[in-house]
Amino acid sequence: MLMAALAVSYLLLAKAGLALASIHPSATPVWPPTGLAIAALLLLGPEAAPAVFLGAWLANQTTTGDLASSLAIGLGNTLEAVVGALLTRRWAHGVHAFEKPGRVVRFALICLALATPASATIGAVSLRAAGLAELPQLPAIWVTWWLGDFAGALIVAPAIVLWAQADRLMRPPREEALVYLAAAAIGLIAFSPLFEQTALRGALAFLAVLPLLWAALRCGPKATATTALIVAGFAVWGTNAGGGPFARDRPDDSFLLLLMFIASFCLPGLVLAANVAVHRLVLAEKDMLLREVHHRVKNNLQVIASMVHLKSRQTLPDSRPHFDSLAERVYALGRIYDQVHNSDNLAEIDMGQALREIADSVCTERIQVEASAPELRMGVDTAIPLALIALELAANAGKHAFPDRSGTVRMELRRLNGRRVELSIVDDGVGFDPDEVPPTSSGLQIVRALVRQIEGDLETRAGSGTEHRIVFPG
Numbered sequence: 001m002l003m004a005a006l007a008v009s010y011l012l013l014a015k016a017g018l019a020l021a022s023i024h025p026s027a028t029p030v031w032p033p034t035g036l037a038i039a040a041l042l043l044l045g046p047e048a049a050p051a052v053f054l055g056a057w058l059a060n061q062t063t064t065g066d067l068a069s070s071l072a073i074g075l076g077n078t079l080e081a082v083v084g085a086l087l088t089r090r091w092a093h094g095v096h097a098f099e100k101p102g103r104v105v106r107f108a109l110i111c112l113a114l115a116t117p118a119s120a121t122i123g124a125v126s127l128r129a130a131g132l133a134e135l136p137q138l139p140a141i142w143v144t145w146w147l148g149d150f151a152g153a154l155i156v157a158p159a160i161v162l163w164a165q166a167d168r169l170m171r172p173p174r175e176e177a178l179v180y181l182a183a184a185a186i187g188l189i190a191f192s193p194l195f196e197q198t199a200l201r202g203a204l205a206f207l208a209v210l211p212l213l214w215a216a217l218r219c220g221p222k223a224t225a226t227t228a229l230i231v232a233g234f235a236v237w238g239t240n241a242g243g244g245p246f247a248r249d250r251p252d253d254s255f256l257l258l259l260m261f262i263a264s265f266c267l268p269g270l271v272l273a274a275n276v277a278v279h280r281l282v283l284a285e286k287d288m289l290l291r292e293v294h295h296r297v298k299n300n301l302q303v304i305a306s307m308v309h310l311k312s313r314q315t316l317p318d319s320r321p322h323f324d325s326l327a328e329r330v331y332a333l334g335r336i337y338d339q340v341h342n343s344d345n346l347a348e349i350d351m352g353q354a355l356r357e358i359a360d361s362v363c364t365e366r367i368q369v370e371a372s373a374p375e376l377r378m379g380v381d382t383a384i385p386l387a388l389i390a391l392e393l394a395a396n397a398g399k400h401a402f403p404d405r406s407g408t409v410r411m412e413l414r415r416l417n418g419r420r421v422e423l424s425i426v427d428d429g430v431g432f433d434p435d436e437v438p439p440t441s442s443g444l445q446i447v448r449a450l451v452r453q454i455e456g457d458l459e460t461r462a463g464s465g466t467e468h469r470i471v472f473p474g
Contacts, residue, residue: 003051006040010055017152018063020240022251024133025063026073026123027141029255030236030262031148033059034116035156037081042088042095042157043164053078069130076122080149084115095165098158098221100278101271108267111153120146140252151262155232158225158270166222176215176223183211183227187234193241202245205235208265216273224273228266235261349383351376355411358391366406367398373413376421378474385450386423386472392447393425393468401429401466421474424467431462 013032021028033056040048057074064070088097092106124142127133133141189195190204208231215223238244239258246257352373359369378386390411397409409427416422451458456472 002044003048006036006044006048006051007055007058010036010052011058013156014055014059015062017148018059020236020255022255023144024127024137024141026060026127026132027144027148029144029148029151029259031145031152032156033077034080034084034111034119034149034152035154035158036152036160037077038084038088038111038115038153039157039160039164041081041085042097042161046082049078049082052081064127064130064132066130066132069126069132072126072129073123076119076126079122080115080119083118084111084153087114095161098162098225098270099274101275104267104270104274107157108154111157112150116146116149116153119149144252144255147256147259151232151259154266155229155262158221158266159229162222162225173219176219176226179211179215179219179223179227180230182214183208183230184234186211187231191231191234191238191244193238193243195243197243197245197247205245205261212265212269213272216269217276220277221270221273224269228269232262232266348377348379349387351378351383351386351413354383354387355390355413358387358394359411361391362394362398362409364398367402367409368407369394369398369409369411371411373411374415376413376415376474378421382454382472382474385453386470389447389450389470390423390425392444396444397425397427397429397466401427401431403430415474416471419473420471423470423472426465426467428465431464431466 010033013036017028017031017033018025019028020030037048037052037056040052053074056077057070060070060073061067064073085094087110088094088107091110092103093099097103097107120142123145124133124138127141128135128138186204186207190201190208195201211227212224212231215227235244235246235258239246239254242254246254246261248254248257352371352375355371355373359371362369394409394411401407401409407427407429409425412422412424412426414422448458451470451472454472456470459469459471461467461469
């Protein structure tokens with residue numbers, strides 16, 4: 001049943017295409033059945049070839065009336081589709097040919113240079129052999145046949161393949177419907193024979209690119225291919241009726257302009273839509289990766305914090321505050337990672353919120369920690385090392401700067417002139433030289449490594465208090 005429907009569809013599209021013939025009854029400047037046949041073989045496989053041949057033979061038999069030439073032309077039409085589908089599978093990923101820009105270009109080159117020339121050559125030679133075309137006519141017949149088949153492949157095959165793979169066939173999303181409506185409105189006004197052709201109306205044809213761009217940038221390859229098909233349909237209708245911006249005194253000139261329009265309109269639109277689709281896919285995969293990283297890191301941090309709490313219960317009472325402080329710092333890191341999970345932009349972290357989380361985790365009854373930061377967002381690769389630096393230095397200040405009294409630690413993040421950012425951590429404690437503090441207790445070796453990771457510079461000054469200043473690109 002499906003193959004019978006394919007044969008009938010091919011026949012009907014062929015008759016519609018042959019209605020456009022001008023230089024010869026069998027050579028038409030737009031041949032939609034090529035697109036149908038290539039799409040059918042891509043979607044259904046080689047078993048669709050007999051149905052394509054049957055539809056092609058019937059179309060030509062009812063046109064030329066010559067059995068031998070009709071069989072030969074039908075064979076050429078079928079060979080064209082088989083070659084196009086086979087090479088598209090091999091070199092352009094088959095039904096996925098319209099998902100990436102390079103594949104779209106390869107599909108177009110396969111159709112232009114390898115598939116359609118076969119049909120045009122067999123068709124022109126068959127007409128000459130049957131005495132249905134004069135020798136001087138053959139070059140024009142061949143070129144018209146070739147470009148007409150290419151146009152049919154370019155405007156019909158992508159739409160069929162992409163719709164066949166779509167999840168929702170019967171009811172497109174509202175924005176897609178608006179794109180199709182806009183394409184139809186512009187096509188009707190700019191190309192159809194229903195309106196008188198004027199210079200202003202000819203200029204309206206350029207507006208056809210607007211719904212195509214809308215579809216490519218917002219709705220995806222399926223909507224783009226459909227929009228191109230709608231606009232091309234109106235352009236063919238108007239040109240065939242002798243109207244529209246491509247109308248010339250000679251029909252051959254009119255259809256040559258039409259073919260150039262179809263190629264320059266459809267192909268860039270499909271390439272752009274595929275490029276946007278790839279970009280969105282990359283962003284989606286990146287977001288998924290970041291969410292997975294967040295999930296694993298957060299789980300690990302929770303395990304570490306639980307182990308620290310358990311260890312604190314197994315130690316002497318005097319040591320428990322240190323373990324509780326460590327656990328709170330681990331939880332602070334977990335809350336910073338939560339920003340990645342909850343943010344709309346998974347690739348960035350709000351550093352103001354991160355510093356406030358750190359301040360809350362380091363504060364004690366004796367030591368107050370203040371955080372000051374503008375609305376400054378940073379990429380995860382810089383924000384996480386910076387948060388670790390701030391956490392370690394603030395905790396160090398609380399540990400070494402106030403051995404026997406209370407005090408305040410101030411953290412400030414600000415943007416300098418140019419593309420530089422400064423993080424300063426200042427305490428009003430007794431002041432200490434970080435080089436005299438054992439690295440195993442202060443963690444300053446880790447801080448220096450993290451500063452190098454973000455390509456920053458660390459400067460520490462000791463006096464009545466201690467000031468750490470980190471300047472880095474941001």
